[in-house]
Amino acid sequence: MNDPHKVPCDRVLARLWEYLDGELPAEGEAEVRAHLDVCGHCFPQYDFERAYLTFIRRTAERPVPPGVRRRVFQMILAEESGRPPPEPGRGACGRETAES
Amino acid sequence: MAAASPSGIDGDTADGSTTKPGFTDEALPHLDAVYRFALRLAQGRADLAEDLVQDTFLQAYRAWDTFTRGTNARSWLFTICRNRFLRLEERRGRSGEVTEADSGADVEALASTAVFSEVRSADPERAFFDSFVDEEVMRALDALPTAFREAVTLSDVEGLSYPEMAEVLGVPTGTVKSRLFRGRRLLQQALYGYALEMGYIHPRERR
Numbered sequence: 001m002n003d004p005h006k007v008p009c010d011r012v013l014a015r016l017w018e019y020l021d022g023e024l025p026a027e028g029e030a031e032v033r034a035h036l037d038v039c040g041h042c043f044p045q046y047d048f049e050r051a052y053l054t055f056i057r058r059t060a061e062r063p064v065p066p067g068v069r070r071r072v073f074q075m076i077l078a079e080e081s082g083r084p085p086p087e088p089g090r091g092a093c094g095r096e097t098a099e100s
Numbered sequence: 101m102a103a104a105s106p107s108g109i110d111g112d113t114a115d116g117s118t119t120k121p122g123f124t125d126e127a128l129p130h131l132d133a134v135y136r137f138a139l140r141l142a143q144g145r146a147d148l149a150e151d152l153v154q155d156t157f158l159q160a161y162r163a164w165d166t167f168t169r170g171t172n173a174r175s176w177l178f179t180i181c182r183n184r185f186l187r188l189e190e191r192r193g194r195s196g197e198v199t200e201a202d203s204g205a206d207v208e209a210l211a212s213t214a215v216f217s218e219v220r221s222a223d224p225e226r227a228f229f230d231s232f233v234d235e236e237v238m239r240a241l242d243a244l245p246t247a248f249r250e251a252v253t254l255s256d257v258e259g260l261s262y263p264e265m266a267e268v269l270g271v272p273t274g275t276v277k278s279r280l281f282r283g284r285r286l287l288q289q290a291l292y293g294y295a296l297e298m299g300y301i302h303p304r305e306r307r
Contacts, residue, residue, distance in 0.1 A: 017281050021255070023262050048216045052288060053256060055229040059237045060140075060257040064132045068150055072131060072157050076123075079161060 007035050009042050016042075020049055120164045126173045127160055133258055134177050140253040141185045143242040152188075156181040175260070178268045182250065189246075202247070202275060215288040222301040231300035232291065240290040248283030255280050 012035045018024050019032045036043050135153050142148035159180050160167075167176055189195060219228050241249060254260045254268060265276045295301045 017284070018277070021262070044220065045216045048219065051226070051229050052284070055232075056237070056241075056252070056256045056287075057259075059232070059234045060136070060241070060253070062136065062139075062234070064135045065146070065150075068135055068153060069131055071150070072128075072154060075154055075158060076161050079158060080120075 007031055009035075009039060012036070012039070012042050013045065016046060016049060020046070020053060120161060122169050123161060123164050126169065127157070127164070127177060130174045130177050131157070133174060134181055137178055137250075137253060137258060138181055138185070140238075140241065140249055140257070141182065141246075143249075144238060152181055152184055155184050159184070172264065172267075175264050175267050178254065178258075178260075179270075182268060202278065215285065215292050218303070219292055219301070221304045222296075228292075228295065228301060231295060231298075236294065237291065240287055240294060243290065244283060244286055247279050248286055251276065251279040252283040252287060256284070 012032050015024060015028065015032055019029060022029075024032065036046050131153070134156055135149060138149040138152035138156070139146065142152060156177060160177055163180075167173065186195070241252060244252070250269070251265065254265050260268070262273045262276050262280075265280070266273050269276060269279075271279075292301075296303065
């Protein structure tokens, strides 16, 4: 397994996602990495998919509205103390409890 | 009065009241992640997402005794959230959509290099991913069928491993990969089509 091009490109591309997800066993990962280091056909696709993963991770992390956390705490405290919680399925959107 | 730290929730109160030891430390830290996941399940509807989060944590709190402390609370919470969402979908007559996604021969029709090669020829400066604002990406993600939307969210947004996803989705790892890879491909195709539509990129003439 010394020549990375003894591994055909389509075999590498078929495992590209698993490689990027870190889900290949060590030997498979080493094989893919060695191939990508030298292959002008496969590396650009790897580069593209890696850019996609970086991109989607970044765009999808959004701050949680602060009221969400507070209302979950209030609900659990109500449950804790035996008071009836807010109606299930209605949430507590925009509603302040009378006691607060 | 906004409770910043719910000291009354787990068993650490001064009066030693029996409550739910560990819930604050092990479950509540995942609140943001559960909300993010719920928001994608709800296809961007914040009010439905918040209902899901409330329902999830209430159910988790009530069922806390069944959870083995020190194990994967995040996956457990995602499972509860997802199951609640699917039950709501069922009530609205929208069940079955998830398993339908596992069938279909179109998976082979999605050539693995299709999106990449088209983007590459149209966007040599590689500005493709930079051309989108977050809302556009979320809309494309939210437009995916449920099975693909949740797989991409769990993996690419929340960083779950394949085995963790298999646990949350209740399917074998092979099915996880199938849904995830197809979901990514569909999302990329949607973004590519949108970029063309918006003029972010221009298709090159093929010789």
